[in-house]
Amino acid sequence: MVNKLVMSLSIILPTLYAGILLGVSFLTTPIKFLAPSLTLPIALDIGKVTFHVLIKLEWFLVCTYFIILWFNPLSKLGYVFVFIIFIALATQTFWVLPTLDARVILIQQGESLRSSYYHFIYIVLDLIKIISLIGISYLSLYLNI
Numbered sequence: 001m002v003n004k005l006v007m008s009l010s011i012i013l014p015t016l017y018a019g020i021l022l023g024v025s026f027l028t029t030p031i032k033f034l035a036p037s038l039t040l041p042i043a044l045d046i047g048k049v050t051f052h053v054l055i056k057l058e059w060f061l062v063c064t065y066f067i068i069l070w071f072n073p074l075s076k077l078g079y080v081f082v083f084i085i086f087i088a089l090a091t092q093t094f095w096v097l098p099t100l101d102a103r104v105i106l107i108q109q110g111e112s113l114r115s116s117y118y119h120f121i122y123i124v125l126d127l128i129k130i131i132s133l134i135g136i137s138y139l140s141l142y143l144n145i
Contacts, residue, residue, distance in 0.1 A: 018133035081132040
């Protein structure tokens with residue numbers, strides 16, 4: 001019974017995680033900038049709060065998945081995907097997000113900033129995580145058949 005639960009979670013968790021990333025990063029976040037009544041500083045503030053909550057949720061999901069791996073190991077390729085996700089998330093948490101936060105503060109203070117590549121880096125890292133999560137889901141399904 002426990003083994004079936006762990007096997008199911010090893011497929012469901014990365015799939016859910018990929019869906020959360022798609023929903024937040026690629027659907028709700030860009031849509032808020034289309035709202036005509038939402039000013040840029042407020043939209044940026046909402047984005048800042050959203051992504052800080054998302055990062056915390058992602059760390060929870062990654063840690064939970066590490067526990068699942070203890071009971072249901074992956075192939076070597078699966079562990080490569082897990083490592084990629086971990087590095088991408090750490091990069092976002094400790095480098096990209098703090099840099100974007102600092103930019104938000106400056107914009108909210110009325111400063112005009114040149115465009116930067118940090119949003120692009122964040123998006124690419126999210127895409128890398130999503131592809132890796134789909135790979136893990138596929139491998140988990142394939143290995144558990």
